[in-house]
Amino acid sequence: MDKIKILSLIVTALLFVPMANASELSLHGFLQTNYSVRVNDDNPQGAKQGNLILGEERAQIKASFYPQKSKIGIFVKSDFYHDWVEEDWAFDFREGYLDFMDDKFGFRVGRQIYTWGVGDLLFINDVFPKDWEAFYSGRPLEYLKIGADSLKLDIYSDIVSAEAVVMPFFEPDDLPSVGRFHFFDPYPNIPNRELEKPDSAFEKFGNMEYALRLYRYIGDFDVSAYAYKGFFRSPGMKADNFNSPSVISLFYPELAVYGLSAQRSALGGVVSTEYGYYDSLNDRSGKDPGINNSQSRFLVGYQKAFPEDFTVGIQYYGELMHQYRQYKDNLPLAFAKRKELHQYITLRLTKLLKYQTLKLSLFTFYSPDEEDFFITPEVSYNFTDNLLGIIGVNIFTGAEDNTTFGQHKKDSNIYVTVRYSF
Amino acid sequence: MKAIKMLFVVSLFFFTGLNQRLSFAQSELSAAGIIAKSRLAFYYAGDDMRAKVMMELINKDGQKRVRELTMLRKDYEEGGNQKYFMYFHKPVDVKDTTFMVYKYPNKDDDRWLFIPAINLVKQIAANDKYSSFVGSDFTYEDVSGRKPDEDTHALLREDKLEGRNCFVIESIPKGSSEYTKRISWIDEANFLPLKEEFYDKQNELYRQFEAQETKDINGILTVTKRVMKNIKTGHRTEVVFQDIEYNLGIEDSIFSERYLRRPPLEWIR
Numbered sequence: 001m002d003k004i005k006i007l008s009l010i011v012t013a014l015l016f017v018p019m020a021n022a023s024e025l026s027l028h029g030f031l032q033t034n035y036s037v038r039v040n041d042d043n044p045q046g047a048k049q050g051n052l053i054l055g056e057e058r059a060q061i062k063a064s065f066y067p068q069k070s071k072i073g074i075f076v077k078s079d080f081y082h083d084w085v086e087e088d089w090a091f092d093f094r095e096g097y098l099d100f101m102d103d104k105f106g107f108r109v110g111r112q113i114y115t116w117g118v119g120d121l122l123f124i125n126d127v128f129p130k131d132w133e134a135f136y137s138g139r140p141l142e143y144l145k146i147g148a149d150s151l152k153l154d155i156y157s158d159i160v161s162a163e164a165v166v167m168p169f170f171e172p173d174d175l176p177s178v179g180r181f182h183f184f185d186p187y188p189n190i191p192n193r194e195l196e197k198p199d200s201a202f203e204k205f206g207n208m209e210y211a212l213r214l215y216r217y218i219g220d221f222d223v224s225a226y227a228y229k230g231f232f233r234s235p236g237m238k239a240d241n242f243n244s245p246s247v248i249s250l251f252y253p254e255l256a257v258y259g260l261s262a263q264r265s266a267l268g269g270v271v272s273t274e275y276g277y278y279d280s281l282n283d284r285s286g287k288d289p290g291i292n293n294s295q296s297r298f299l300v301g302y303q304k305a306f307p308e309d310f311t312v313g314i315q316y317y318g319e320l321m322h323q324y325r326q327y328k329d330n331l332p333l334a335f336a337k338r339k340e341l342h343q344y345i346t347l348r349l350t351k352l353l354k355y356q357t358l359k360l361s362l363f364t365f366y367s368p369d370e371e372d373f374f375i376t377p378e379v380s381y382n383f384t385d386n387l388l389g390i391i392g393v394n395i396f397t398g399a400e401d402n403t404t405f406g407q408h409k410k411d412s413n414i415y416v417t418v419r420y421s422f
Numbered sequence: 423m424k425a426i427k428m429l430f431v432v433s434l435f436f437f438t439g440l441n442q443r444l445s446f447a448q449s450e451l452s453a454a455g456i457i458a459k460s461r462l463a464f465y466y467a468g469d470d471m472r473a474k475v476m477m478e479l480i481n482k483d484g485q486k487r488v489r490e491l492t493m494l495r496k497d498y499e500e501g502g503n504q505k506y507f508m509y510f511h512k513p514v515d516v517k518d519t520t521f522m523v524y525k526y527p528n529k530d531d532d533r534w535l536f537i538p539a540i541n542l543v544k545q546i547a548a549n550d551k552y553s554s555f556v557g558s559d560f561t562y563e564d565v566s567g568r569k570p571d572e573d574t575h576a577l578l579r580e581d582k583l584e585g586r587n588c589f590v591i592e593s594i595p596k597g598s599s600e601y602t603k604r605i606s607w608i609d610e611a612n613f614l615p616l617k618e619e620f621y622d623k624q625n626e627l628y629r630q631f632e633a634q635e636t637k638d639i640n641g642i643l644t645v646t647k648r649v650m651k652n653i654k655t656g657h658r659t660e661v662v663f664q665d666i667e668y669n670l671g672i673e674d675s676i677f678s679e680r681y682l683r684r685p686p687l688e689w690i691r
């Protein structure tokens with residue numbers, strides 16, 4: 001199904017090309033090299049190329065065709081790359097969709113990237129698939145987002161506007177994987193695990209994922225309300241016996257999320273706030289240690305610009321577990337014990353120099369309860385309008401080996417990206 | 423005879439002095455008025471406007487970078503609130519990026535940026551009106567204007583610039599500002615600024631604006647070519663406005679999240 005759709009999109013795109021007027025057809029892309037090297041020699045089991053976490057040459061082609069005075073348009077973005085770690089050549093079909101636009105509504109069907117919510121690298125109501133491995137290994141930010149094969153309906157009105165999304169094919173998050181990253185595993189002696197992915201909605205209609213966002217201005221506040229029904233994108237665990245298991249399997253538990261966000265200019269900057277109720281549908285009682293407890297997630301953020309192209313952003317984020325007593329009572333010994341309230345404080349500093357060709361940035365996650373950090377200082381420089389160079393460091397550090405960032409503390413890495421855009 | 427001559431010289435001296443004093447008094451009253459009129463002519467022409475803006479950012483070695491964008495502007499009140507919508511054509515790595523500004527003369531702007539690669543609309547902090555607009559020599563304030571009552575204005579003299587009669591006005595910021603003194607040459611006939619000099623804390627000239635070409639667009643005189651030079655770094659930005667149109671009846675709804683995400687094709691081409 002998926003492949004047929006992709007092919008038909010490409011064929012349609014090619015058919016459009018000869019008919020197209022130069023200003024309506026746009027063809028761009030880039031050539032890029034991207035390397036990331038672990039700074040210490042303590043490589044994880046299964047590491048294929050020693051310290052090399054990421055090594056690739058990549059070409060991206062981006063084509064769009066939006067004919068004048070037409071209600072339809074098409075957009076395709078695809079990568080072709082060589083991966084030095086897997087020693088492999090591959091396509092990465094990033095996005096590809098058909099657009100239909102009318103006065104009061106619009107449709108977009110195909111693979112598309114969504115970014116919802118007001119957090120900066122903290123996602124509450126953004127329930128769409130993400131590639132954390134890409135993010136942790138120093139690939140450009142756009143690779144944090146994975147396109148979802150979906151249909152989106154936009155409705156525009158003065159009272160309230162809406163984005164309604166249906167996703168028939170479940171797409172999990174890409175998490176740091178074996179061979180590239182160290183990570184905490186409560187049962188290292190049971191390496192063989194079946195991973196059960198939800199069938200597509202064409203096979204099982206009940207697996208259709210729905211995401212809805214309603215938005216409008218209320219006074220000076222830019223307000224959104226969200227709802228989602230689908231699955232957790234990181235797996236839960238099933239075991240015959242959690243205290244001394246012999247068989248383990250992984251699966252994606254059902255999830256519903258309801259939330260709100262608001263943003264406005266205030267206090268000499270921009271103030272943001274967001275809330276989401278994570279309803280863990282398969283474990284409302286909170287007794288199943290293999291499934292995330294229901295949670296309230298919330299954040300408050302503030303960003304301010306200072307003279308000379310200097311910007312500061314700070315955020316406070318919290319995850320409050322709702323069935324904490326049940327969680328504690330049922331927690332297997334092997335598991336890392338989480339606090340009832342899990343928190344992050346983030347800081348972003350950005351400074352632009354030399355007519356904005358040189359950018360110095362720093363992003364820091366700090367969790368006071370897990371006592372771990374993820375710190376990313378980065379320098380990027382536009383040699384010309386077309387040639388961009390980036391060098392940065394992903395620093396993982398923490399008191400324990402079983403926390404979100406602490407588990408990767410041997411994976412701190414230096415990354416380099418050079419991109420030529422055309 | 424000597425006495426008469428003497429009386430004549432004295433009276434001449436007296437009269438010219440008085441005359442000068444009179445014109446000085448007049449100008450003191452009107453310098454702020456000239457600046458206010460100039461702001462309306464330069465930043466508020468028409469009720470709305472569309473233009474293709476081509477910018478060349480040129481460093482002291484002559485290396486060029488290009489910014490090409492379509493700009494839509496709508497005025498809500500003469501001298502008051504405005505909305506701007508910008509769609510970037512070039513450089514290629516920011517193509518399809520859109521940028522929206524709600525300009526309020528009495529408080530910080532609201533600004534939103536759409537980043538197409540991750541389909542993200544982001545409200546960005548806008549309290550930095552002296553930061554560079556897209557890496558050019560123009561600040562945000564240069565692009566969207568400054569309220570006349572933020573400076574104390576004085577008419578220094580009248581002058582000829584490229585054959586045009588100009589008011590030469592000195593503006594001193596009342597509060598803290600990027601510059602400590604600005605000298606403006608304003609065309610007496612149409613109030614467009616033809617030249618501006620910006621001075622820093624050492625009272626040295628560091629930035630200079632020049633209007634290089636002015637055209638009549640549907641009866642509205644418009645600066646179509648302008649340059650801002652940084653005297654200290656040798657960097658300059660040359661800007662050409664093309665395909666300018668006024669009073670198109672651009673709807674208010676264009677300046678919204680909807681069109682940030684899906685640029686209004688009928689307007690941006």
